[in-house]
Amino acid sequence: GAGVSQTPSNKxxxxxxxxxxRCDPISGHTALYWYRQSLGQGPEFLxxxxxxxxxxxxxLPNDRFFAVRPExxxxxLKIQRTERGDSAVxxxxxxFRPFTDTQYFGPGTRLTVL
Amino acid sequence: DQQVKQNSPxxxxxxxxxxxxxxxxxxxMFDYFLWYKKYPAEGPTFLISISSIKDKNEDGRFTVxxxxxxxxxxxxIVPSQPGDSAVxxxxxxPxxxxxxxxxxxxxxxxxxxx
Numbered sequence: 001g002a003g004v005s006q007t008p009s010n011k012x013x014x015x016x017x018x019x020x021x022r023c024d025p026i027s028g029h030t031a032l033y034w035y036r037q038s039l040g041q042g043p044e045f046l047x048x049x050x051x052x053x054x055x056x057x058x059x060l061p062n063d064r065f066f067a068v069r070p071e072x073x074x075x076x077l078k079i080q081r082t083e084r085g086d087s088a089v090x091x092x093x094x095x096f097r098p099f100t101d102t103q104y105f106g107p108g109t110r111l112t113v114l
Numbered sequence: 115d116q117q118v119k120q121n122s123p124x125x126x127x128x129x130x131x132x133x134x135x136x137x138x139x140x141x142x143m144f145d146y147f148l149w150y151k152k153y154p155a156e157g158p159t160f161l162i163s164i165s166s167i168k169d170k171n172e173d174g175r176f177t178v179x180x181x182x183x184x185x186x187x188x189x190x191i192v193p194s195q196p197g198d199s200a201v202x203x204x205x206x207x208p209x210x211x212x213x214x215x216x217x218x219x220x221x222x223x224x225x226x227x228x
Contacts, residue, residue, distance in 0.1 A: 004157070031214075033216075035212075035216075035218075040218050040220065041206075041220050041221075042118075042120075042203050042218030042220050042221050043158065043203070043216070043218045044218070045215050045216060045217070048215060056215065060203045062120070091157055091158070093157070095214065098214065101214075102163075103214055103216065104160070105150075105158045105159070106155075106156030106157050107155065107156050107157050108157055
């Protein structure tokens with residue numbers, strides 16, 4: 001069956017621009033997570049959705065970052081006024097239920113801010 | 115501060131021998147622990163988990179040991195195979211959050227050579 005998909009796989013942008021990163025979770029998964037992985041580090045939690053609502057956005061680094069999941073399926077991570085320090089791999093994961101169920105990760109979007 | 119630490123950035127093991135990957139944590143509220151494996155250009159893949167009520171969990175060639183008093187867990191792979199070569203991430207989660215907000219270590223790159 002289809003796994004978690006993320007588009008684009010690579011995104012190069014200039015400092016100050018706006019970007020959107022998309023995540024398609026596994027069908028039927030109610031929980032969706034965004035993580036960010038910087039070079040040489042493990043994934044770092046950004047935000048968790050249960051259904052359409054952001055249940056925990058405590059990992060978002062600042063107000064330039066925002067995420068939505070309007071219909072409880074596809075999610076979009078939005079970054080305004082990108083900075084070079086935003087360069088990282090952005091990973092999306094989904095699970096059938098929020099706890100005890102395995103999180104399945106997508107391949108990630110590599111964002112490069114020049 | 116790093117709540118989950120993998121102090122060995124890399125490990126090299128001969129095929130057929132045992133691989134032991136270590137992980138330390140500092141937050142006593144963590145009570146669910148996982149290991150993920152990551153190949154280049156792919157998202158992390160769940161490998162094995164352990165709840166704090168156990169001290170050992172086994173799945174085929176993979177065994178995870180948890181020492182709560184030492185706040186230490188380890189992943190044993192026996193026998194190691196070349197296909198096991200990947201980056202291994204240790205992750206931890208507090209139950210109190212009600213969902214799997216995973217806190218990852220920085221990873222250990224395992225190389226299994228013939």
